[in-house]
Amino acid sequence: MSEQDERTGYDVHATEAKWLPVWDQLDPFRADDDSPREKRYALTMFPYPSGDLHMGHAEVTALHDVIARYWWQRGFEVMNPIGWDSFGLPAENAAIQRNEHPATYTYANIETQAASFRKYAVSFDWSRRLHTSDPEYYRWTQWLFLQLRRRGLAYRKSSPVNWCPHDQTVLANEQVVDGFCERCGAQVTKRELTQWYFKVTEYAQRLLDDMEDLQWPERVLTLQRNWIGRSEGAHVDFEVTTDGTGETRKVSVYTTRPDTLFGATFMVVAADAKLAEEIVSPEQRAAYDEYLAQTRMASDIDRMSTDRPKTGVFLGAWATNPVNGQKVPVWAADYVLADYGTGAIMAVPGQDQRDWDFATKFDLPIVRTVQPTEGFEAAGGEAFTGNGPAINSANEAVSLDGMGVDEAKRVIIDYLEEQGTGRGAVNYRLRDWLLSRQRFWGCPIPVIHCPRCGEVDVPEDQLPVELPELKGADLKPKGVSPLAAAEDWVNVECPQCGGPAKRDSDTMDTFVDSSWYFLRYCSPHDQDQAFDPALVREWMPVDQYVGGVEHAVLHLLYSRFFTKALFDMGLVDFQEPFTALLNQGVVINQGKKMSKSLGNGVSLGEQLSEFGVDAVRLTLVFAGPPEDNIDWADMSPAGSLRFLQRAWRLSGDVTSAAGISPTEGDVALRKVTHRTLHDAAELVESHRFNVMVARMMELVNATRKAIDSGPGADDAAVREAAEAVAILLSLVAPYTAEEMWSRLGHEPTVARAGWPVVDEALLVEDSVTAVVQVQGKLRARLEVSPDISETELEALAMGDESVQRALEGKQVRKVIVRAPKLVNIVAG
RNA sequence: GCGCCCGUAGCCCAAUAGGUAGAGGCACCAGGUUUAGGUCCUGGCCAGUGCGAGUUCGAGUCUCGCCGGGCGUACCA
Numbered sequence: 001m002s003e004q005d006e007r008t009g010y011d012v013h014a015t016e017a018k019w020l021p022v023w024d025q026l027d028p029f030r031a032d033d034d035s036p037r038e039k040r041y042a043l044t045m046f047p048y049p050s051g052d053l054h055m056g057h058a059e060v061t062a063l064h065d066v067i068a069r070y071w072w073q074r075g076f077e078v079m080n081p082i083g084w085d086s087f088g089l090p091a092e093n094a095a096i097q098r099n100e101h102p103a104t105y106t107y108a109n110i111e112t113q114a115a116s117f118r119k120y121a122v123s124f125d126w127s128r129r130l131h132t133s134d135p136e137y138y139r140w141t142q143w144l145f146l147q148l149r150r151r152g153l154a155y156r157k158s159s160p161v162n163w164c165p166h167d168q169t170v171l172a173n174e175q176v177v178d179g180f181c182e183r184c185g186a187q188v189t190k191r192e193l194t195q196w197y198f199k200v201t202e203y204a205q206r207l208l209d210d211m212e213d214l215q216w217p218e219r220v221l222t223l224q225r226n227w228i229g230r231s232e233g234a235h236v237d238f239e240v241t242t243d244g245t246g247e248t249r250k251v252s253v254y255t256t257r258p259d260t261l262f263g264a265t266f267m268v269v270a271a272d273a274k275l276a277e278e279i280v281s282p283e284q285r286a287a288y289d290e291y292l293a294q295t296r297m298a299s300d301i302d303r304m305s306t307d308r309p310k311t312g313v314f315l316g317a318w319a320t321n322p323v324n325g326q327k328v329p330v331w332a333a334d335y336v337l338a339d340y341g342t343g344a345i346m347a348v349p350g351q352d353q354r355d356w357d358f359a360t361k362f363d364l365p366i367v368r369t370v371q372p373t374e375g376f377e378a379a380g381g382e383a384f385t386g387n388g389p390a391i392n393s394a395n396e397a398v399s400l401d402g403m404g405v406d407e408a409k410r411v412i413i414d415y416l417e418e419q420g421t422g423r424g425a426v427n428y429r430l431r432d433w434l435l436s437r438q439r440f441w442g443c444p445i446p447v448i449h450c451p452r453c454g455e456v457d458v459p460e461d462q463l464p465v466e467l468p469e470l471k472g473a474d475l476k477p478k479g480v481s482p483l484a485a486a487e488d489w490v491n492v493e494c495p496q497c498g499g500p501a502k503r504d505s506d507t508m509d510t511f512v513d514s515s516w517y518f519l520r521y522c523s524p525h526d527q528d529q530a531f532d533p534a535l536v537r538e539w540m541p542v543d544q545y546v547g548g549v550e551h552a553v554l555h556l557l558y559s560r561f562f563t564k565a566l567f568d569m570g571l572v573d574f575q576e577p578f579t580a581l582l583n584q585g586v587v588i589n590q591g592k593k594m595s596k597s598l599g600n601g602v603s604l605g606e607q608l609s610e611f612g613v614d615a616v617r618l619t620l621v622f623a624g625p626p627e628d629n630i631d632w633a634d635m636s637p638a639g640s641l642r643f644l645q646r647a648w649r650l651s652g653d654v655t656s657a658a659g660i661s662p663t664e665g666d667v668a669l670r671k672v673t674h675r676t677l678h679d680a681a682e683l684v685e686s687h688r689f690n691v692m693v694a695r696m697m698e699l700v701n702a703t704r705k706a707i708d709s710g711p712g713a714d715d716a717a718v719r720e721a722a723e724a725v726a727i728l729l730s731l732v733a734p735y736t737a738e739e740m741w742s743r744l745g746h747e748p749t750v751a752r753a754g755w756p757v758v759d760e761a762l763l764v765e766d767s768v769t770a771v772v773q774v775q776g777k778l779r780a781r782l783e784v785s786p787d788i789s790e791t792e793l794e795a796l797a798m799g800d801e802s803v804q805r806a807l808e809g810k811q812v813r814k815v816i817v818r819a820p821k822l823v824n825i826v827a828g
Numbered sequence: 829g830c831g832c833c834c835g836u837a838g839c840c841c842a843a844u845a846g847g848u849a850g851a852g853g854c855a856c857c858a859g860g861u862u863u864a865g866g867u868c869c870u871g872g873c874c875a876g877u878g879c880g881a882g883u884u885c886g887a888g889u890c891u892c893g894c895c896g897g898g899c900g901u902a903c904c905a
Contacts, residue, residue: 218832219833219900226901231904253905254904257905268905308903310903336903337903341905346905347905354905355905357903622840624840625841629898630840636840642867643853649868688842690840690841691841691852693853696852697853698852709869769848770848773886775886776885814885816847816885816886821848822886825885826885
């Protein structure tokens, strides 16, 4: 016992040691599939097993646990599962360093974190625990991959991909941040490789449309919308001829401004697109090759700087504008992207600033097709991107002149469709999900490559394809992936023809593992299927998902894609996995993100041993709105501990017997208790946990006062209040709550005691304060009945002495009455 | 550059449909309890809501423009 504890009598660490084994015995949070109660699914993003838990884990689970524990108290059957996202690179790198198997590091960390979660007293259902690196789990990841492949949603193609030279693996677009590897920070380069993809793009529109019904932060929805990047426009076909070859071919461009087609004075093809290579003239080839080499050398960083001058090279080819027959030059440039739209654009310098810059640099013609606003050019305006009447936009068959942008778009698309030279089109920024990884510690791709039969699925009865036992140096990438080098493993018989064949030696992106774990939780021990459809129907979709905003586009988009694909297969009966989402903020210190280099890290373990689990949890919940960042330097866990001690002392002061009827108790205190219970419920449901804690503190203060200078410790209302405090506290500070509950003469566990029934009669106020304003200035306060009528209140206000004084010599012009709270008199 | 969010006491934060700016806490000060410090109890100090306009009987809340901070995005045609 520390000194402080001796004085207060409350020993947090002894309390922790006392109740942990009791709870283990009671197992109060095991979700019963057969329960008749209404079911709720509370999910927190499962952790990656690197080291022990840190402040971030402490925050997200403390917040999430308020909701889960509240639901239990409200009588729901709650599923709040926990597992580990346990494949991934850090384990592999650690294994290479320590010359051991990645599983050693992974499962040791999992045990450490599990023990910490247990002590941290999160209301997890431990019976559903899963690890994505267990063969029992990844067997079904592989099975799902095969289902997607069967529906054409998983396919292999060759294309230039993001390659991380440090991690020696490809990356998804989503994992490249500003040209650097999201994981290790190395500069990402491009490589032409044949890789597996999931066809996310096929779901682009549905992923967009179904966001309507999600109770998600607007921020996340916006991020996903931008990521999907839908735009409307048209494909326009140009005939392209190449000098010196006599060859002619059709080239389509995508544009969102088909109305400006008459102003297309040149065409630009992405320098690294195959098309550029194909149409360049013999004469220009050398110049093009040099430009391409130059482009490839420029890093993504250089390419992304905003005010970089335009570069490009003439391809020696000419395109015919389908609406005016004009022959315009075709250039290659790096400001056009090979993998967006068709990799080629029609350039309209009059209406697009990038094209304007390019045109002025290379002295290409500029034709305006939208009349700029008055004074635009005088003010130095270049490309005019605003709305205005079309000009210079007519041929013998069609004229856009005079039309606004929207009308002109419609008319020109109709015309192009009639002529067969173009069509309206929708385009997305979203690309397919590249899921192959050239690393070891991941889920093997269950496909066999046979020289005779091609890509052959591993038969379902041979799943899982387990990882071979490699460790240490075997895992180092040596040009080929570690699996490709494992000869015994990679060489197999073709399941179709029996001939010699090779396993696919890549593993899956770990985001595949986490795209369906929420389904597995519903039947985590099922040996015969990925998930039990009946149980999934019981529990899914997730009612409340809590996690970091860093997954706004990766994990959340992929999980939505998986769910929709499974819906289309008839395997689930809902299209969105997560009904509501809460993004907690980040725990920072002294205004900055915690980091080793800054030396401002705060150790969760140290905080827990200094202040105890409950005080740390309370501090995190009370700090502010859950989505705000918490600066630990501004927090006072010592203050939280003092509050817990105050609450705890109430339980020792109560002298009435357990079970006593509260109806005879002090009405004033009873009103505070019932009002607090009523409001606390609303506050938890609207995620204003910090305010809920403040209300709880008020109740503790009121109860203290009732004991010391009110009706006294034996009053029934005091017991009622103390018990309410224990139940409210059970959402945030489970140990203190349990100890209080016990001292109040009850059996564990308070976590399942149930939310007290709120007596509506006690929520009614006898009187309220009405304010009277004259000219908006406060002149009087009146104690009135809450159901006073407007006329009554007005009369009362007008009769008030200080109001009369304020009105002296003035004419009352208007009286605004909002019974029972306010009267505002306008006079003059 | 573009888009979104946020600016309330020394600090963290409250303020249901626009209606008394302050619920809760931290820090600080005073009194009581205490051998003393701390704890505990009681009380107190502290802003007119970043700045400027507008709408309104009434604006922290709505609108516009600045200033400051944060997040996202980056040649997507």
